[in-house]
Amino acid sequence: MSVRLITLTIVGFLLGALAAGGVGVRVIREVRALDDATSLPAQNIARDDGYHTDPTETLISSVALVPEAATFGDDGFSISYEMTSIAPTLGTESSQDDQPLYPKRWLVEALGGEFEGIQENATEPMAVFPLMVGGSIDQVDAVRVVEAFVPGSFETPVSISGAAPEVQVGSGIDVVLIGESDNGDATTIDVQIVADDGMVREVQIVGDGPGWSESSVSGDTVTLTRSNDVEAAEFDLIVFGTTWVVIEGEFIVNIGSIDE
Amino acid sequence: MNDTVEERADGEIPWKPPVISAIAGALVVGSLVIFALVNGPVDDPEADALILAPVPSLDVPNGYTLMTNDGDVGLKVESMTSDGGSSTVVVSSAVRGTTEPADSPPPDVAYWEMQSDGESTVMDIQFTSESAVGTTTIVFPVSDAASEPIVAAYPTASVVSESTTMEVGPDALGEPIAFGLGFEPDIAISGELVVGDGWGTVEWTSPDGMVATLDVVVTLVGTGNPDGVSHPIRLVPGYDSSLAGPDSVIVSRPLYGFGGSYGLYGDGRVIADGGPLTSIVIELEGTVVTETADALVLTFDPAGD
Numbered sequence: 001m002s003v004r005l006i007t008l009t010i011v012g013f014l015l016g017a018l019a020a021g022g023v024g025v026r027v028i029r030e031v032r033a034l035d036d037a038t039s040l041p042a043q044n045i046a047r048d049d050g051y052h053t054d055p056t057e058t059l060i061s062s063v064a065l066v067p068e069a070a071t072f073g074d075d076g077f078s079i080s081y082e083m084t085s086i087a088p089t090l091g092t093e094s095s096q097d098d099q100p101l102y103p104k105r106w107l108v109e110a111l112g113g114e115f116e117g118i119q120e121n122a123t124e125p126m127a128v129f130p131l132m133v134g135g136s137i138d139q140v141d142a143v144r145v146v147e148a149f150v151p152g153s154f155e156t157p158v159s160i161s162g163a164a165p166e167v168q169v170g171s172g173i174d175v176v177l178i179g180e181s182d183n184g185d186a187t188t189i190d191v192q193i194v195a196d197d198g199m200v201r202e203v204q205i206v207g208d209g210p211g212w213s214e215s216s217v218s219g220d221t222v223t224l225t226r227s228n229d230v231e232a233a234e235f236d237l238i239v240f241g242t243t244w245v246v247i248e249g250e251f252i253v254n255i256g257s258i259d260e
Numbered sequence: 261m262n263d264t265v266e267e268r269a270d271g272e273i274p275w276k277p278p279v280i281s282a283i284a285g286a287l288v289v290g291s292l293v294i295f296a297l298v299n300g301p302v303d304d305p306e307a308d309a310l311i312l313a314p315v316p317s318l319d320v321p322n323g324y325t326l327m328t329n330d331g332d333v334g335l336k337v338e339s340m341t342s343d344g345g346s347s348t349v350v351v352s353s354a355v356r357g358t359t360e361p362a363d364s365p366p367p368d369v370a371y372w373e374m375q376s377d378g379e380s381t382v383m384d385i386q387f388t389s390e391s392a393v394g395t396t397t398i399v400f401p402v403s404d405a406a407s408e409p410i411v412a413a414y415p416t417a418s419v420v421s422e423s424t425t426m427e428v429g430p431d432a433l434g435e436p437i438a439f440g441l442g443f444e445p446d447i448a449i450s451g452e453l454v455v456g457d458g459w460g461t462v463e464w465t466s467p468d469g470m471v472a473t474l475d476v477v478v479t480l481v482g483t484g485n486p487d488g489v490s491h492p493i494r495l496v497p498g499y500d501s502s503l504a505g506p507d508s509v510i511v512s513r514p515l516y517g518f519g520g521s522y523g524l525y526g527d528g529r530v531i532a533d534g535g536p537l538t539s540i541v542i543e544l545e546g547t548v549v550t551e552t553a554d555a556l557v558l559t560f561d562p563a564g565d
Contacts (some may be wrong), residue, residue, distance in 0.1 A: 005277055016285030035448060061338055062324075062354035062394045084503030086335050086354045087394020088364035140532045150338055151392040152350040152513070155385075170343075185530065202391040204509045206498050207523060210454055210461050214498075214525040216507035225528070227456060229434065240511060242391040245350050247338040248561070 053084045056257035061150045061247055062087040063101040070137050070258045075129040077108065077115070079143065079258075083125060098151075098201075099123055102244050103251075105147035108132060110140045121198050122149075122244065143253040151201055152245035157208055159234040163225065171243040172197045175205065178221070179233070186213070188225045189235055203241035323561070324354050328553040329415035332359040333367050337411055337560040338395070346384065347374065347405040349398045351413075351558070367396065370416045370471045370516050370549040374400045376409040382518075389512040396515070410559055414552040418517070419449075423545040430537040433457065441474070441546045449474055449546045453524075457531050460495040460524030471516040472548040478524055482538035483531050490534065495524035502528075516549060 044141040051057050055065040067081045085100035101123050106117035106127040117129035158167045158175060165177035172195055179190035193203045206215050211230035216223050226235065324334025332355055339350040353367045372383040379402075386398045398411075422443050434456055441449040451464030455478050464474045478495040496502055498511040503525060514520055531537050 010280040012280075013285035016282030016287075017289040018285075019282075020286035020289040036394035061336070062352045085393050086361050088353055088359075088366050089361050089393065090363055090365040092366060093390050097389055098393050150350065150352055150395055152339065152395055153387050153389040153392045153397045155387060185532075190503050202389075204511070206509055206511060206525075207436040209523075210456055211459050212506075212523055212525065213458055213528050214503055215509045216505070217509055218507060222509060227459060227530075229456060238511075240389070242389055245339045245395075 026077045037066040052086050054257060056254045057084075058145075058251060058253045060101055060103065060145060060148050063102065063150075065101070065145075065253065066257050067143075067253060067258050070140070072135050072137075074133060076128055077110075077117075077132040078126055078128045079106070079117070079127040079253075079255075099125075100151070101149075102149040102151060103127070103145040105145070106253075107144045107146050107250075108140060109142040111135050122201070124244065136240075137255070137258055140255065143255050145251040145253060147246065148249075148251065149199070149244035149246050151242045152247070153240070153242055155238060155240040157236065157238050159236050160189075161234040163233070169203075169239045173200055173202065173203055173239065173241075173243075175237070175239055182228070184228070186225050186227050188223060191222050191224065191237070193220045193222065193239075199244045203239060203245060204238050205237050208236040208238045279530070302385045316493075325556055325558055326356075327367055327413075327415050328556055329368060329417055330358050330365075332364050333365055334556055335413060335556060337558045340405060340409060340560050342403065342405050345401065345403045347376075347400045347402040347409075349374070349400065349409075349411055349560075351396050351398065351411070353394050353396070366394075367413070368416045369396070369413045370552050371518070372400075372412050373412040373414070373555075374402055374405065374409050375412065376406040385517055386515045387512060388515065408560055410557060413556040413558065415554075415556065416549045417551040417553040419547050419549050421545065421547045423543070426542040426544070428540045430539060432540055433537065437540075437542070438541065439544060441544050443546075444549050447548050447550070449548065451519075453478075453542065455480070455495065455524075455540050455542075457481055457528040458493060458495075458529060461521070462497075462524060463519075463521040465519035466548070469518060470550075471518055472546055472550050473514060473516055474520065476524065477543045478542075479541040480531065480537050481541055482536055483529070483534040486532050490529075493526050493529050493531070493534070495526050497522055498525055506533045 045259045053064040054066045057066045062085060064084045064086060065081050067079050069080050071078045083101055102122040104119050108117060108129055109114045110132060115129045115132035117127040119127045127229060154171065156169050160167050160175065160177045162180060167175050169175060174194040176192045176194060177189060181188050191205055195203055204217065207224050207226060211227040214227040281295050324336045327333045327335065334354050336352050337349060338352050341348050353360050355364045372386060374381050381400050381402050384399045384401050386396055388396045406480065420443050422441055424441060426439060428437060436452045436454055438452050447468050447470050449464055449472055450468055453460060453462045453476060460478050462476050480493040482492065484490050484492040499513040503510060
């Protein structure tokens with residue numbers, strides 16, 4: 001076999017390999033592109049559009065807020081909305097009636113100015129902008145929630161007595177001893193809960209330390225009974241419950257769901 | 261074709277061997293291409309590390325960080341306040357896009373740590389309530405936390421539960437009763453309870469510094485109605501659903517802690533209402549976290565971005 005023949009054979013082998021390699025690379029790229037298009041990476045198996053209840057939702061804390069309607073009138077502008085909590089609740093007894101968020105202060109940019117709005121109480125999902133008169137949804141440039149609250153739990157030990165019947169618990173909550181009766185074996189007390197600024201969601205009281213039986217509640221008053229085996233002038237209690245806790249930040253509200 | 265040798269001899273190219281060789285080369289490379297397609301890309305540990313590294317995920321909304329023991333739940337610090345000798349942090353939880361909130365349990369965190377001004381401080385207590393949907397409150401013994409502290413959650417990875425029953429005589433009424441709950445090999449919950457006439461108190465701690473929960477139920481044996489209509493007096497924690505009369509005050513079940521104290525409540529009856537106390541039966545059930553998952557580091561962004 002001549003040198004020339006060997007050289008030509010090697011060149012032929014390389015040319016064949018290169019040609020097949022070129023076609024092969026192209027085929028591999030096509031197949032991988034098809035794979036990428038039909039299977040997402042593992043971390044994106046959830047909705048890749050990110051919303052939980054509606055494409056026009058606004059997420060504030062763990063709550064999806066979706067505006068429902070806007071009203072324009074001589075007495076101002078108002079926005080009503082729906083909220084859906086996306087907090088995990090398996091095994092809890094949380095109520096759907098519990099408001100998961102209190103978006104208290106709002107701001108609207110419209111008609112060349114800014115208008116402040118407020119939601120008067122946590123349970124009525126509507127923000128009112130009294131100074132914004134007239135207009136239409138087309139003239140609203142932006143809506144923001146500028147002060148929002150989430151529910152936060154608290155537990156506070158207090159001591160109360162006939163000599164000091166009123167105690168400030170904090171967060172705008174006072175407890176007041178309004179009744180005390182001794183039936184021989186035990187003493188029953190009535191404690192009134194005073195929390196009137198709308199920022200308290202729930203307050204309850206139980207006895208702290210020895211001698212206490214189950215407590216019961218009626219309206220804003222909790223009745224507690226302590227065995228007279230315990231000799232103490234003061235009644236040690238634990239006040240617990242939930243208040244609205246301010247969260248930081250401003251939140252641009254998507255108003256795409258509003259039909260005028 | 262008998263004249264091939266003569267043709268080569270006079271300078272013409274010998275096509276046959278190079279063509280066969282080219283076909284052979286194409287077959288070899290083609291086989292490699294098919295092998296590559298069937299077996300997929302070669303595993304590259306470095307590339308795997310990049311994929312596994314925490315990266316922002318579009319389906320985790322609003323700045324939440326996914327739990328390391330439950331990839332469907334994320335956590336976010338919402339508020340931090342310092343008051344007196346403590347700092348209180350409120351953390352909210354949210355599920356991922358396709359997860360139904362009612363099908364996902366709340367975050368299971370053994371304990372929390374705050375890193376502020378270079379110091380790490382372990383929580384005093386964590387708690388939540390049914391009316392605080394999706395939030396956990398954590399209290400740290402930090403009097404003046406930095407404005408932007410780092411909070412680390414240590415999710416539970418494994419737990420062990422143990423239960424035992426003790427019985428003591430009626431003369432133990434009103435006296436401190438020591439108890440212990442062992443977990444192999446040496447993890448324990450120990451404490452003291454006082455059982456009174458229709459009431460009780462419990463205090464416990466973990467000498468090994470483990471986080472745990474402890475449930476206690478006490479039965480005052482013999483105190484039922486002599487005619488057998490009523491059961492003996494039972495004393496249960498304030499979070500026990502058996503207390504749930506129409507007006508009963510129910511507290512929230514404690515989350516994991518390094519210790520705890522709480523009251524045991526009855527239904528208002530006292531021993532004199534029924535038969536004489538013959539013994540006190542104490543049922544203890546404890547759960548100890550034996551292993552935590554990787555810490556989840558949460559930063560507090562006061563700007564809310």
